[in-house]
Amino acid sequence: MPRSSSALNNLPVKKFPITTPQWLRACASLFAALMLIRSMTHECLDLVPQHIQRFVLSILLGFFKRSFPNSIQRFILSFFHRVIKRLLYDQFMTLQIEEYNGMFRNEIYKACELYLQNKTSPNTRVLRVAQSRRDITSFYHFVDKQEFEDMYEGIELRWKFKIEIVFQKYTKRSFELIFDVRHREKVKESYLPYVLERFEAIKNETKFVKLHTLKEDKYQIGWDAINFEHYATFDTLAMEPEMKKMILEDLDRFVEGKEFFQRVGRAWKRGYLLYGPPGTGKSSLIAAMANYLKFDVYDLQLSHLKSDMQLRQVLVATNNKSILVVEDIDCSSELKDRNYQPSKAKKKSEKQDSDDDQAPVLSLSGLLNFVDGLWSSCGEERIFVFTTNHKSKLDHALLRPGRMDMHIHMSYCTYEGFKTLARNYLEIHEDHPAAFGEIESLLQNAEVAPAEVAEELRRSKDAGVALQGLITMLKQKQKELNEEKKDEDKDK
Numbered sequence: 350m351p352r353s354s355s356a357l358n359n360l361p362v363k364k365f366p367i368t369t370p371q372w373l374r375a376c377a378s379l380f381a382a383l384m385l386i387r388s389m390t391h392e393c394l395d396l397v398p399q400h401i402q403r404f405v406l407s408i409l410l411g412f413f414k415r416s417f418p419n420s421i422q423r424f425i426l427s428f429f430h431r432v433i434k435r436l437l438y439d440q441f442m443t444l445q446i447e448e449y450n451g452m453f454r455n456e457i458y459k460a461c462e463l464y465l466q467n468k469t470s471p472n473t474r475v476l477r478v479a480q481s482r483r484d485i486t487s488f489y490h491f492v493d494k495q496e497f498e499d500m501y502e503g504i505e506l507r508w509k510f511k512i513e514i515v516f517q518k519y520t521k522r523s524f525e526l527i528f529d530v531r532h533r534e535k536v537k538e539s540y541l542p543y544v545l546e547r548f549e550a551i552k553n554e555t556k557f558v559k560l561h562t563l564k565e566d567k568y569q570i571g572w573d574a575i576n577f578e579h580y581a582t583f584d585t586l587a588m589e590p591e592m593k594k595m596i597l598e599d600l601d602r603f604v605e606g607k608e609f610f611q612r613v614g615r616a617w618k619r620g621y622l623l624y625g626p627p628g629t630g631k632s633s634l635i636a637a638m639a640n641y642l643k644f645d646v647y648d649l650q651l652s653h654l655k656s657d658m659q660l661r662q663v664l665v666a667t668n669n670k671s672i673l674v675v676e677d678i679d680c681s682s683e684l685k686d687r688n689y690q691p692s693k694a695k696k697k698s699e700k701q702d703s704d705d706d707q708a709p710v711l712s713l714s715g716l717l718n719f720v721d722g723l724w725s726s727c728g729e730e731r732i733f734v735f736t737t738n739h740k741s742k743l744d745h746a747l748l749r750p751g752r753m754d755m756h757i758h759m760s761y762c763t764y765e766g767f768k769t770l771a772r773n774y775l776e777i778h779e780d781h782p783a784a785f786g787e788i789e790s791l792l793q794n795a796e797v798a799p800a801e802v803a804e805e806l807r808r809s810k811d812a813g814v815a816l817q818g819l820i821t822m823l824k825q826k827q828k829e830l831n832e833e834k835k836d837e838d839k840d841k
C-alpha cells in the first residue's frame with residue numbers, strides 16, 4: 350500500500366549544515382581565491398628583482414628568529430619559512446648544460462662560454478683575465494661557482510658555472526641556467542636560440558684564429574688553445590704565382606662545396622700533403638691557409654699520443670672549420686707500421702715482445718681511419734695537412750687521393766719567390782734592376798731555401814747592402830755546389 354504524503358512528511362529528516370554541492374562550491378571559491386592571491390603575489394614579486402626578494406626574506410627571518418626564542422615558536426617559524434620558500438623559489442627551474450655530450454663537445458656549452466664572457470654578476474669577486482697582443486678584447490676564464498645574471502625580454506636569468514671532479518679523475522664542467530618555471534617555453538624556444546645566435550655573431554666579430562696544442566695532465570689528454578700569431582698570408586708567401594692561384598682556388602672550392610660533398614656522399618674534408626726541403630715554407634703555407642680561411646689550427650704532435658684510443662679522443666675534440674696538422678709525418682716513429690706483426694718482432698726478445706702485444710698502439714691505420722674512414726664523417730669543413738721533407742719515405746696508403754687530395758711541392762727559392770721576399774723585407778719592387786738580374790741568373794742554378802734568402806734580406810735595412818749580401822751568399826753556394834760536383838765526378 351502506498352504511503353500517504355503526510356506519512357512521508359512525518360519521517361525524521363537528518364539536516365546537514367550545508368548541502369554537498371554548496372560545500373563543493375565553497376571549496377572551489379576558496380581555491381580560486383588562493384590561486385588569485387598566489388598569482389597576484391607572483392605578479393607583484395615579478396616587479397621586485399629576485400636578489401632583493403631574497404635579501405628582504407633573509408632580514409625578516411633573522412628578525413623573527415631573534416624575536417621567537419621558544420622552540421615551538423621556532424618550529425612554527427620554520428614551517429612558515431618553508432611555505433614562503435616554496436612560494437618564492439620552488440617556482441624555479443634549472444637547466445644543466447654540460448661540456449660534453451657523449452664524446453663530443455656540446456655546442457650549447459661552447460655558445461654559453463662565449464656568450465657569458467661579458468656577463469658578470471654583482472657578486473662576482475674573482476675573474477681570471479687574459480689578453481693577447483693581437484686581441485683587443487680580454488678573455489675571461491671562469492672559476493668554479495661563478496655566477497652571471499642576464500635579462501631577456503623581462504625574464505630574469507641566473508647562470509652558474511660549475512667544475513666537478515668525477516671518479517677522482519676527470520673534471521666535468523657545466524653551466525646551470527636558473528629561471529622561473531613559468532618561462533620554460535620562452536627560454537627553450539626563444540632565449541637559448543638567441544644565445545646561439547649571439548655566439549655565432551660574437552665569434553664572427555672577434556674571430557681570432559687559434560692554435561691548439563696537445564696538453565696532458567695527470568689523467569687526461571686534450572687541447573690547449575692560444576691565439577695564432579703567425580702573420581703569413583698568401584701575399585707574403587714566396588711561391589710561384591700559378592701555384593698560389595691553384596691552392597687558393599682549391600680552398601675556395603672546398604669551403605663553398607658543402608652541397609657538392611653532400612651530393613657525392615663524401616665527408617666534407619680535404620687533405621693536403623706539403624713536401625719539400627727544410628725552410629721552403631711548409632709551415633708558412635699552413636699559416637697562410639689558416640689566416641685566409643680563418644680556420645683554427647690543431648697541431649697534432651703524435652709523439653704525445655700512446656694509442657689509437659687517445660688519438661680518437663683528441664680528434665673528436667677538435668672543432669669544425671679547422672686545419673689539423675701533422676708535421677714531419679715521415680719522422681713519426683710513434684706510428685706503428687700498418688703491416689706491423691708482433692711475430693716478426695719476436696726475434697728481438699721474448700719479454701719486450703709480450704709487453705708490445707699488450708701495450709696500446711698508435712697505428713697509421715688509426716690515423717687513416719680518421720682522415721678517410723668512418724671517423725672522417727665526424728665534423729665537417731675539416732682540412733688535414735701533413736708535411737714531410739721526404740715524400741718517398743711515406744706509406745703509399747697515406748698518399749692516395751681521398752686521403753691526401755693535393756700534393757704541394759714546396760720548392761727551393763725561385764726568382765718569383767725572391768721578388769715576393771724582397772717586397773716583404775725591403776719594400777722594393779724591382780728598382781735595383783742590376784742586382785735583380787744577377788740574382789735571377791744565380792737562382793737558376795742554386796739550391797737555396799726561401800728561409801735562407803729571407804735571412805739574408807733581413808741583415809740590413811739598406812736594400813743595396815742586403816741585396817749584395819744575398820748575391821755573395823748565392824755565389825758562395827754555387828761555388829760549393831760546383832766543388833761537390835767535381836768531387837762526385839772524381840769519385841766516379
Ligand SMILES: Nc1ncnc2c1ncn2[C@@H]1O[C@H](COP(=O)(O)OP(=O)(O)OP(=O)(O)O)[C@@H](O)[C@H]1O
Nearest residue numbers: 585586587626627628629630631632633799800803
Ligand atoms: N715560401 C716562403 N715564403 C715566405 N717565407 C718563407 C718561405 N719559406 C720560408 N720562409 C721563411 O723561413 C722561415 C721558415 O720557414 P717554414 O718554417 O715555413 O719552413 P718549413 O718548410 O716549414 O721548414 P721545416 O721543414 O724545417 O719545418 C719562415 O718563418 C719564413 O720567414
